[in-house]
Amino acid sequence: MDFITIIISTYKGEEGIIECVQSALTQDYKDYEVIVVDDNGRGTKSQIATEQLLNKFQLNSKFRYVVHEKNINGSAARNTGIKKARGTYLAFLDDDDILTSDSIRLRYEKLSSMPAEYGIVFSSFEQFVDGKKDFECVYNFEGDILEDYLLEKIHSPSSVLMIKKTVIDDIGLWDEEFRRHQDWEFVTRVLVKYRACCIKQITVKRIVTWRNNAKRPELFEQQRLFFLEKMKPIIEQQDILTRQNIYYAHFMDIGKNYLKHKKVGKAIIYAFKSKKPLNAIVDYMRGYVNYFKK
Numbered sequence: 001m002d003f004i005t006i007i008i009s010t011y012k013g014e015e016g017i018i019e020c021v022q023s024a025l026t027q028d029y030k031d032y033e034v035i036v037v038d039d040n041g042r043g044t045k046s047q048i049a050t051e052q053l054l055n056k057f058q059l060n061s062k063f064r065y066v067v068h069e070k071n072i073n074g075s076a077a078r079n080t081g082i083k084k085a086r087g088t089y090l091a092f093l094d095d096d097d098i099l100t101s102d103s104i105r106l107r108y109e110k111l112s113s114m115p116a117e118y119g120i121v122f123s124s125f126e127q128f129v130d131g132k133k134d135f136e137c138v139y140n141f142e143g144d145i146l147e148d149y150l151l152e153k154i155h156s157p158s159s160v161l162m163i164k165k166t167v168i169d170d171i172g173l174w175d176e177e178f179r180r181h182q183d184w185e186f187v188t189r190v191l192v193k194y195r196a197c198c199i200k201q202i203t204v205k206r207i208v209t210w211r212n213n214a215k216r217p218e219l220f221e222q223q224r225l226f227f228l229e230k231m232k233p234i235i236e237q238q239d240i241l242t243r244q245n246i247y248y249a250h251f252m253d254i255g256k257n258y259l260k261h262k263k264v265g266k267a268i269i270y271a272f273k274s275k276k277p278l279n280a281i282v283d284y285m286r287g288y289v290n291y292f293k294k
Contacts, residue, residue: 001029001030001031002031002087002088002089002108002112003031003032003033003086003087003088003089004029004031004032004033004087004088004089004090004091004104004108004162005032005033005034005035005081005085005086005087005089005090005091006024006027006032006033006034006035006090006091006092006093006104007035007037007078007081007082007085007090007091007092007093008020008021008024008034008035008036008037008081008092008093008094008095009037009039009074009077009078009081009092009094009095010036010037010038010039010040010050010077010095011038011039011040011046011071011074011077011095012040012046013050013094013095013096014046014049014050014053015096016095016096016097016207017036017050017053017054017095017096018053018054018056019098020093020094020095020096020097020098021034021036021054021057021063023098023099023100023101024093024099025057025060025062025063026101027099027101027102027103027104027105028101028102028105029104029105029108032062032087032104033062033063033064033085033086033087034062034063034064035064035065035066035081035084035085036054036063036064036065036066037066037067037068037077037078037080037081038050038051038065038066038067038068038077039068039071039072039073039074039076039077040067040068040071041068041069041070041071042067042068042069042070044071047067051065051067064084066080066081066084068080072176073176073178073179073182074094074158074174074182075173075174075175075176075178075182075186076174076176078092078158078173078174078182079173079174079176082165082168082173082174085165087165088164088165088166089108089111089112089162089163089164089165090162090163090164090165090168091103091104091107091161091162091163092158092159092161093158093159094157094158094159094206096207097157097159097204097205097206097207098204098205098207099159099203099204099205100202100203100204100205102201102203103123103203103204104162106123106199106201106203107121107123107162107199107203108162110197110198110199111162111164111197114195114197115195117194117195118194118195118196118197119163119164119166119167119190119193119194119195119196120161120162120163120164120167120187120190120191120194120196120197121161121162121163121196121197121198121199122139122154122156122160122161122196122197122198122199123139123160123161123162123198123199123201123202123203123204124136124137124138124139124160124198124199124200124201124202124203124204125137125157125159125160125202125203125204125205125206126202126204126205126206127206127207127208128205128206128207128208129208130208134208136202137155138200138202139154139198139199139200140198140200141154141196141197141198142195142196142197142198143195143196144191144195145191145195145196146188146191146192146234147238147242149187149188149191150188150231150234150235150238150242150246151242151245151246151249152249152250152253156183156184156187157183157204157206158182158183159204159206160204160206161183161187163190167190167193167194170193171189171190171192171193172189174186175230177230178223178226178227178230179223180223180227181223181224181226181227184227184231185227185230185231188231188234192234217257217258217260217261217263217266220254220257221254221257221258221266224250224253224254225254227250228247228250235247244275247273247274247275248274248275248276248279251270251273251274252270252274254270255267255268255269255270255271255274258270
């Protein structure tokens with residue numbers, strides 16, 4: 001059996017970190033370690049509180065706690081974990097998400113059984129928003145999924161991923177320029193060169209306590225456009241129809257987010273940027289109604 005590293009990045013995550021780490025340390029797979037990388041910055045209130053909370057795990061031989069001297073971002077925390085990892089397979093976990101006890105074993109069994117061109121596996125998950133179940137995401141794919149991923153037909157929060165260490169050695173670390181959409185950028189680079197598989201079992205409970213940039217739609221716009229600019233060389237390699245649909249999907253996300261905040265003018269701008277304004281208006285109406293049904 002291969003040795004596996006679970007990397008948990010934490011920043012101001014005191015509320016959920018205990019349950020998160022506990023779930024990682026009670027896996028039914030035997031040969032693994034858990035590395036918590038604290039990105040709060042040494043000596044800050046959150047870092048001190050996090051360290052005190054995690055003291056209960058210090059005697060567990062599977063557990064390691066690493067502290068950044070200053071806050072950087074989630075990508076940097078994951079990269080620190082990668083550099084310190086002993087595993088040949090790596091799994092990532094956010095500080096408020098929870099694993100089922102078979103999560104690591106099931107993902108490893110799937111990925112390790114696939115041909116060499118498969119480099120990453122996704123676990124199906126359920127998401128909770130403010131304590132209430134929001135939705136389930138049950139994956140059903142295998143092979144080359146790059147186009148579907150760019151079209152946002154497949155989503156990949158970092159906690160559902162397991163990847164071969166050799167793949168990271170090949171494609172590089174997480175891009176620390178990204179404050180948001182780090183997982184999209186990282187996984188996109190993986191999918192350019194490797195095939196992906198999934199497990200249909202839900203083995204990750206994802207906890208969300210706020211909606212995406214709910215109070216800052218301008219920041220959401222800025223970060224999404226930054227992602228598209230960075231991914232442009234990959235997007236431009238797709239056929240013309242796929243390129244158009246990729247930009248449409250992402251512009252619609254920006255527009256819908258403005259519409260939720262009643263900034264209709266900005267939403268209309270992105271409807272026309274999508275080059276499918278009539279389709280966009282229909283999508284806006286559908287998304288607006290569905291959002292406020294929740």
